[in-house]
Structures are given as structure tokens and as C-alpha cells.
Amino acid sequence: MTEIFSFAETDPDSLGATWGPLRTHRLTWRPGCDLPALLDEWETRLTGPGDPDTAAIVTLPSHEVSETLPLVHRGFAPLTVIAERLAGTPSPARPAEVVVSPATRADLDVVVGLNLHTVRYDSAFGMVTERPNTAEHLRTALAEVLDRDHEAMWLAVRDDTPIGMIYVDLPQDAGWMDRFASARPFAYLGHLGVRPDARGTGAGSALTAFAHDVLDRAGVAAMLLHHALPNPRSTPFWYSHGYRPRWTVWARRPALRSSPGVSTLPERPNET
Numbered sequence: 001m002t003e004i005f006s007f008a009e010t011d012p013d014s015l016g017a018t019w020g021p022l023r024t025h026r027l028t029w030r031p032g033c034d035l036p037a038l039l040d041e042w043e044t045r046l047t048g049p050g051d052p053d054t055a056a057i058v059t060l061p062s063h064e065v066s067e068t069l070p071l072v073h074r075g076f077a078p079l080t081v082i083a084e085r086l087a088g089t090p091s092p093a094r095p096a097e098v099v100v101s102p103a104t105r106a107d108l109d110v111v112v113g114l115n116l117h118t119v120r121y122d123s124a125f126g127m128v129t130e131r132p133n134t135a136e137h138l139r140t141a142l143a144e145v146l147d148r149d150h151e152a153m154w155l156a157v158r159d160d161t162p163i164g165m166i167y168v169d170l171p172q173d174a175g176w177m178d179r180f181a182s183a184r185p186f187a188y189l190g191h192l193g194v195r196p197d198a199r200g201t202g203a204g205s206a207l208t209a210f211a212h213d214v215l216d217r218a219g220v221a222a223m224l225l226h227h228a229l230p231n232p233r234s235t236p237f238w239y240s241h242g243y244r245p246r247w248t249v250w251a252r253r254p255a256l257r258s259s260p261g262v263s264t265l266p267e268r269p270n271e272t
Helices: 035-043 065-072 105-125 134-146 175-180 203-217 234-240
Strands: 005-009 023-027 054-061 077-086 099-102 153-158 161-169 186-194 222-228 244-252
Touching (some): 054 065, 134 153, 203 222, 222 234
Antiparallel strands (some): 005 023, 054 244, 077 222, 077 244, 153 161
């Protein structure tokens, strides 16, 4: 059984260091647990007061709204959502002027650049951090995706210029997300990125609808993704494409506040 309290350090010389803090404390929520009591016990175990590269993280089913006040009262914020789209859910129509085509090894510089645009934009929302080696590790990871023996990355092209990209982990590559899926086989949408000057032009919608069509026709039952909840573009975009929140990642950075204390505010909403 998974430990309730855990701690992990991420190698600073890895791509994982881009997606989150270097030092992560986790509390594993379980149905029926006394979350306020667990949070108070956890507070005594946290380390690194004031260290911005630490985080305390709790992942809850998004519908467990009765558990949110204990987190809010202790300084946690909902930063990331794991959302799911079931096969056959309609997507908005693709704009005709955007052409979607498979990415190849020759496009590696382009897709790395598009990913960096997204990293820099998402760094405003509390989890993603561009590191000195982010570009190098993105290049290695994206080359691996392009070298797979199945098509998994596509470019949006307008007037012969790439303006966006999307890639997915197909079911054989998405097992690491298994506990979050409600239908199988499932895929994971690893990245959607559009050049800053092309945002709002329909390129992201064209890429998303194309990927959904490919996976629906292949018999993939569901698609999972992470999106930044504070990002004003993410929630309306993804939910217009049929995604729904399944899990919410609550985080506090730094993990330990300078003056930890126990909240005296009510831990459950009043029921009327």
C-alpha cells in the first residue's frame, strides 16, 4: 500500500525538473480519510521553510469538493487538473486554412521551439519552471517521440510555416497514467503548443480535433491530459473540446510556510 506521506527529489539535470519543483512532499488522499487531521500531522514533517523549489502536493478527485476548504485554509491552491475526454465526444470544427501534417525528425528544431514557448507561458502558473537545461532535455525527449515506430506528433502549418504542434503518448506509452483513467485503452496528450503570435487563430483547435479523430478511429477509448488551472486559456479551451476534470492537484510552494500553524477556520462548508 502506498505510504500516506512521501518525499521525492528530482534530478536537477532531468526534464522532470522543468515540470515541477526539485523537492516534493506528497500526501496521498484516500476515500474516508480525515484530511484536516492528516494535513496537521503532515505539517510537522515538512522541510525547507521558504525554499521556492519545494512543494507540498495533494491530488484529489475533482468532485470531492468537501475536501477543499481544509486545503485552502492551509495555503494550498488548485494548480493543475488531470482532465479526460471519452472517445466520440464532439470537437469544434477545424479551420480550413490550417493544414495538419505529421512531424518528422527534420522538424526537431521547430517542435523544441514550440515546446519552449509553452514552458515559458506556463511558468506563470505555479508548477512549470524553465531550467538552464530545459531546451536540451526537451530535444532528447521529443527526438524519442519522433523516433517511435508509430505516428504520434503533428504540426499545424499555415502558409507553409509551422505555427503549432501536438503529440500524444499512445496506449502502449501511456501506462504511467493508468490510475487516472476511467476507460481503456487510453492515450495521454503530452503537449499542445502554438506560437505566441498564432494563439487564437484556430491552430490549437485544428491540432486537437485532428488528434482526436486519429485516436477515435483507432479505437482509443479515452484521452487524458494535464492542464494548468490558473491559465486563463486552458480551461475554456480543453472543456470546449470535450474534456472534463477528473483529478485536481493542490499545491503549496514553498512546501513549508515561514510560520506554520493550524487553521481555526471551519474545515467543512455549512450544509443548508
